[in-house]
Amino acid sequence: MTSTIKTTNPYSGKQLETYQLDSPADLDKKLQLADKTFRTWKDDDIEDRVALFKKLADQLFQEKKSLSELMTNEMGKPISESHAEIEKCIFLIDFYIKNAEKFLRDDIIETDASESFISYDPMGCVLAVMPWNFPFWQVLRFAVPTLAAGNVALLKHASNVTGCALAIERLFTEAGFPKGCFQTLITDHNAIEDIIGNDIVKAVSLTGSDKAGRKIAELAGKHLKPSLLELGGNNACIILEDADLDKHIDTIVKARMQNSGQSCIAAKRFIVVDKIYEEFIDKFKSKVENLKYGNPLEEDTKMSCLAREDLAETLADQVQKSVKLGAKVLVGNKQDAAYFAPTILTEVTSDMPVFKEETFGPVAAVIKVKSEDEAYKMAALSKFGLGTMVFTANVEAASKRISEIEDGAFFINEMVKSDPRLPFGGTKISGYGRELSKEGMLAFVNKKTVYINN
Known part of the structure; x- marks a missing residue:
């Protein structure tokens, strides 16, 4: 078994750094430190914690170029x-600086x-188990509200972004957070x-694939510990016949x-009503x-390689299997090491991998439908449930369809995206729980009922 992690630049193929894995003794030391730090950190005034986040935001701003x-x-x-x-991370921190005290304030209930x-x-x-596709954002959207609430955090980041993981730990330390408040674990999944x-x-908390989510949920359940899972997605992008394509x-x-198509909330299935289909395809x-x-x-x-060569190979396999089932390549479908060309597939049907599975890369599966009703039914035909987006001039009609989509998000005339001010998460095999907003801050707290009679 290897005792090191090596990071590699996926564009150049050159090795970047080699990192020593934490030994069992190292991991135990970090756990003990986290426990010790929590005992004092939890009692710090919220104003004192917020002051440290201001310093963290300043550091991100000052180091934006190198990070x-x-x-x-x-x-x-x-x-x-x-x-x-990095700029979005600063916006996130600013949001919680302004709202943390309000979110954590006792809720008075008349009884x-x-x-x-x-x-x-x-x-x-x-513990946070985080992916590589947004190496800073995914971590900070977990860590900022979690630490602001008085918890401490351990990060197991994806091995190919170990440098980012250690940089985030350094930023917390240099901002003045107590040692042990945020620690990176350099370890493998074993x-x-x-x-x-x-x-x-x-x-x-885990952000990753549904396969990883099932494993983490199983382990958390075995030990009776709460878990939050933000998993894969296969978002539908509905294009109705009255959509203003020049605008959108x-x-x-x-x-x-x-992000070269490497986003769980990316539009992956483009469901287009036939009256606007040709115009959409051309544009x-x-x-x-x-x-x-x-x-x-x-x-x-605007487009670069994928994060690893094996990811491009997986994408190529999904496309090839779909082509064998009848999909037509309009653009792209070329792979070179970690690069996969932006690809558009037409004549896609619901039995194809590019419709059923998450395609983590720049592949757009286009499905032609005859009507608005069929478009919504096709969008809902998925085991995933992160988000759906609809482009239409009739916002009122689209709003009446919100309940037909079981996803965690429904966006009209905008791409699905995360915003610190709004809760973020999925349904079905896209996971459970919510990050961001007030919900994200209360994800890892004990909601304690207090009842007093004089």
Whole structure:
């Protein structure tokens, strides 16, 4: 069994760094430190915790360039998107700075008691298992509300972004957070079961595939610990016949191709009513073909490689199987190591992998339907449930369809995206629980009923 982790630049193929895995003794030391730190951190005034987050935001702003380059070098994200990710993290922190005290305030409930209320007490040490596709955003959207609520955090990040994981730990430390408040575990998945089973760990949050989610849920259930799962998605993008394509086509393209298509909430199934189908195909194809591919460190690059070569191979396999079942390649379907060309498939049916499975890369599956009713039925025909987006001029009619979609999000004339001000999460095999907003702050607290009679 290997005792190191090596990171590699997926665009150049060059090795970046080698990291030593934490030994069992190292992991135990970090767990013990987390437990010790929690005992004092939980009692700190919320104003004191918020002050540290202000320093964290300042550091992110000051180091945006170097942190963005680290992200791009480790997982291939275009540098302009890395900059945007750091900026979004700053926005997230600012949101909780302004709202943490309000969210954690006791809720007074009128009952027969002299006084009764709900208090929100931190649970303790929370383990986060995080993916590589948004190396800073995924971690901070978990860590900021979780720590602000008085918990401490352990991070098991994806191994290919170990540098990002350690940079995040450093940022917390240099911002003045107590040692042990946020720690990165450099370990493999074999150690996760023992970590979750440790009495110090009180809950676990995972963002990743449904396969990983099932395993984490099983382990958390075995040890009777709360879990929050944000898993894969296969979002539908419905294009109705009255959609203003000239106005929305750039948003529609971004909904699929942002982060080189490596997003759980990306539009993956484009369900288009036949009366607007040809117009949509012409405009969509033209935009996709003109996306600039190149070195992700160049500011004008819009498309880069995937984060690893095996991811491109998996995507190629899904496309090939779908083509064998009758899908037609309109654009793309070319692979070179970790690069996979932006691809549009037409004549897609519900029995094909690109319809049924999550395609984690720049592949757009287009399905032609005859009517609005059929479009909504086709959108709902999925085992995933992260989000659906609808483009139409008739917002009132679309609003009446909200209850027909079981997903965690329903966006009209906009791509599905996360926003610190709104709860984020899925249904069905896309997971359970909610991050962000007030719900994200209360995800890992004890909602304690207090009843007092004088």
